[in-house]
Amino acid sequence: MAPVVEAVDLKKTYLLGKVPVDALRGVNLKVESGEFLAILGPSGSGKSTLLNLIGALDKPTAGTLLIGGVDISKLNDSQLADLRRRIGFVFQFFNLIPRFTALGNVELSMSIADVNRAERKRRAEELLETVGLKDRMNHKPAELSGGQQQRVAIARALANNPKFLLLDEPTGNIDSKTAREIMTLIKRLNEEKGVTIIMVTHDQHLAREAKRVVQVFDGVISSDMVN
Amino acid sequence: MRATDVFGYSFSAIKLRKLRAGLTTLGVVIGIAAIVALLSITQGLQNTIAMQLEQGLATDTVVVTPGRSILSGAGGQGAGIGATIGGDTSGFKLFINDTATVNAASTEIEDSIAIIQRVIYVHSENRTFAINVNGVDFAKYAEFYGSTFVAESGSISLKPENDTVVIGRRLHDPWKNGTLLFNVNDAIDITWANATARPPKNETYTGYVAAVLKEVGGFSFGGPSDTGVYIPLSQAQAFFGTDECSMMIVKLKSSDKTTIESVSEAIEDAFNGEVSVISSTAVLDILSSVFSVISLFLVGIAAISLLVAGIGIMNIMIVSLIERTREIGILKALGMKSRTVLMIFLSESVIIGLIGAVLGTVLGWGLANAVAVVLSGGGLFQNIGSAQPATRIQSGLMTITPVLTPTVLAGALIFGIGVSVIFALYPAWRASKLKPVEALRYE
Incomplete structure (x- = not known):
């Protein structure tokens, strides 16, 4: 089975005004199915750039990035969108749609993937139950706490049976007690359901929860350790 | 999605x-x-x-007026109106006995009548009204416009006296409030400004209202109108001193478009294009x-x-x-x-x-x-x-x-x-x- 993510000499250069900035300067990384990986790095290290590439939100300048064995630089916009449906993105700021209920938000990602109405509802309810929000399903984001919102976001990310969950500072915007609960949930998903987790963070304590930690510094991987 | x-x-x-x-x-x-x-x-x-x-004009009639069509087209639509308003510009004149020429122009023509039309003045108490008077053959006119040349009060004689006058409803009851201007059997002075006399002078004769037409409504083009006054053709000839007619109404055997067009053309040809023929269809x-x-x-x-x-x-x-x-x-x-x-x-x-x-x-x-x-x-x-x-x-x-x-x-x-x-x-x-x-x- 092909690795979930495989990066070979991955490079990304931005133009900041007219000045080229080398955000990634040759990253080599392989993530296998079932792993729980943390990408650790300070701000400006290039970890967000790596996250955007792995999330198929952006294309590399050079090198190859295979997601599920598919080279993303060879995909057009529409194919990239298709690929994103199989990546479970969880954002630091939750990024729920405020006018939809928890259920509506989870259903939305399935409606984007053309899942029929009945199946959408059934699966959304099941997922919200998994993340422990069975009794808050019909509440809108504004009526939910930060931790609850992040659970909704995780349920949404899981909706289309993704190849992996891609989390961007998942506890960066919630209190420490709730953060521990969220981490417990993430670990449980990895251990019990076998969900592959790639988590990007600047927090060393958080990274310690992962089974494997990859440190990014100055656009390259500086260390790759198994906890 | x-x-x-x-x-x-x-x-x-x-x-x-x-x-x-x-x-x-x-x-x-x-x-x-x-x-x-x-x-x-x-x-x-x-x-x-x-x-x-x-309603105002029967669809099976066309109106012939002297003067060339301004627009050269089927039936000369529009030109007739201009010619009627502007008067005869080409010098060509249409006479009462030209109805014979018209009748002979096409087998689709049933009959035609000549109308002498002038603007006249009528006086009532201290008011003067400028009105169109139409000299028509009452018998034929009644036959052409059976539904509109009908008396509401009085009666229309088919062999009228010279001083017989038939008036449209507006002249009878112009303000629609019961104040009547002219009623049946009233005397009516008809004044015409004769511009061809040397020197020009007003000529007047006194007629008697024999009938008031029932309300016609709508517009009339050649046919009876609420604002019209009708006198016998012979009286018009004598009073205005002319045999020249202002227009002719031609009744056709059919009201379909092809008949109207072919007859219009035939009539124009019969007068070497010196007349305009306009049909109600064209007006529409x-x-x-x-x-x-x-x-x-x-x-x-x-x-x-x-x-x-x-x-x-x-x-x-x-x-x-x-x-x-x-x-x-x-x-x-x-x-x-x-x-x-x-x-x-x-x-x-x-x-x-x-x-x-x-x-x-x-x-x-x-x-x-x-x-x-x-x-x-x-x-x-x-x-x-x-x-x-x-x-x-x-x-x-x-x-x-x-x-x-x-x-x-x-x-x-x-x-x-x-x-x-x-x-x-x-x-x-x-x-x-x-x-x-x-x-x-x-x-």
């Missing part, structure tokens, strides 16, 4: 900004309402006038083309308001696009295609356009009916076609019934939605082109 889901999503976005969407929709409503109201009123007006014209054609131009003009003005509404839609969509940049980023990160983002924005405009068009059509229709009620009740058109709100006799009243044709209905919907969609194209395209990474970063 399925079409129903796209619409559902768009609808939820509109619902979130009710006031803004409402105001945007109002722009479309006003534009469509203006168009629908104007079109249905002009269509109604056109129908009313056409109906009155058809001219009228309808005039109305087309008027309604096009009015709709053009109304369309401007829809254009303004369209710009409003574009403006609001761009604001919405900026506000929802992050949302679009989320949707794209979740795997929504650019095409679907485009469809979401366009379907928002379709919803606004559809609601606006439907409400606008209803409002426009209501407006048209309200205007129609005001017009017929308020009697703004009293002087045309003798409107008479208080005592309707027959269909002489200028009642406008607004007409909403299926074409207008469909056009309003398509136009309303079309304008909305066209103005939403640019914002929708911009939304669809947003890069997910940048959109997600947007605060």
Whole structure:
């Protein structure tokens, strides 16, 4: 089975005004199915750039990035969108749609993937139950706490049976007690359901929860350790 | 994403900004309402006038006047009117006995009559009225216009005395309030300013009102009119000292278009093109083309308001696009295609356009009916076609019934939605082109 993510000499250069900035300067990384990986790095290290590439939100300048064995630089916009449906993105700021209920938000990602109405509802309810929000399903984001919102976001990310969950500072915007609960949930998903987790963070304590930690510094991987 | 889901999503976005969407929709409503109201009123007006014209002139007659057609075309539409108003410009004269030439012109002609028409003055107490007097052969005229050359009071003798006068209803009861001007058996002084006499002088004779015509309503072209005065042809010949006739009415055996055209041509040929022949059908054609131009003009003005509404839609969509940049980023990160983002924005405009068009059509229709009620009740058109709100006799009243044709209905919907969609194209395209990474970063 092909690795979930495989990066070979991955490079990304931005133009900041007219000045080229080398955000990634040759990253080599392989993530296998079932792993729980943390990408650790300070701000400006290039970890967000790596996250955007792995999330198929952006294309590399050079090198190859295979997601599920598919080279993303060879995909057009529409194919990239298709690929994103199989990546479970969880954002630091939750990024729920405020006018939809928890259920509506989870259903939305399935409606984007053309899942029929009945199946959408059934699966959304099941997922919200998994993340422990069975009794808050019909509440809108504004009526939910930060931790609850992040659970909704995780349920949404899981909706289309993704190849992996891609989390961007998942506890960066919630209190420490709730953060521990969220981490417990993430670990449980990895251990019990076998969900592959790639988590990007600047927090060393958080990274310690992962089974494997990859440190990014100055656009390259500086260390790759198994906890 | 399925079409129903796209619409559902768009609808939820509109619902979130009710006031803004409402105001945007109002722009479309006003534009469509203006168009629908104007079109249905002009269509109604056109129908009313056409109906009155058809009443006023028999469709199986054509009118022959001296003078070449200004427009050289089938039957010389329009020229007859000009020639009648402007007088004979070519020097050609039509005489009473030319009816024989006309009758011989085509086998499709049943008969023809000559009319001597002059402007005369009648006096009543201290008022003077300028009126068209028509010298006609009463017997034939009654035969041609069996339904309109009919007495309401008095009687029309088919072998009238020289001093017999038949008057239109307006001369009997001009203010429609019971104050009568001339009644049956009244003496009536008819004065003619004879400009050919040297020196010019007024000539007067006293006639007796034998009959008042029943109300004709509508317009008359050659036929009996509410404002007309009718005297025997022989009296007109003697009084005006001429055998020259102003026009001839030709009755045809059939009223179909080909007959009218062939007869018109035959008559023009018989007089070497020195006469104009005009048919009621031609008048109706001219009228309808005039109305087309008027309604096009009015709709053009109304369309401007829809254009303004369209710009409003574009403006609001761009604001919405900026506000929802992050949302679009989320949707794209979740795997929504650019095409679907485009469809979401366009379907928002379709919803606004559809609601606006439907409400606008209803409002426009209501407006048209309200205007129609005001017009017929308020009697703004009293002087045309003798409107008479208080005592309707027959269909002489200028009642406008607004007409909403299926074409207008469909056009309003398509136009309303079309304008909305066209103005939403640019914002929708911009939304669809947003890069997910940048959109997600947007605060």
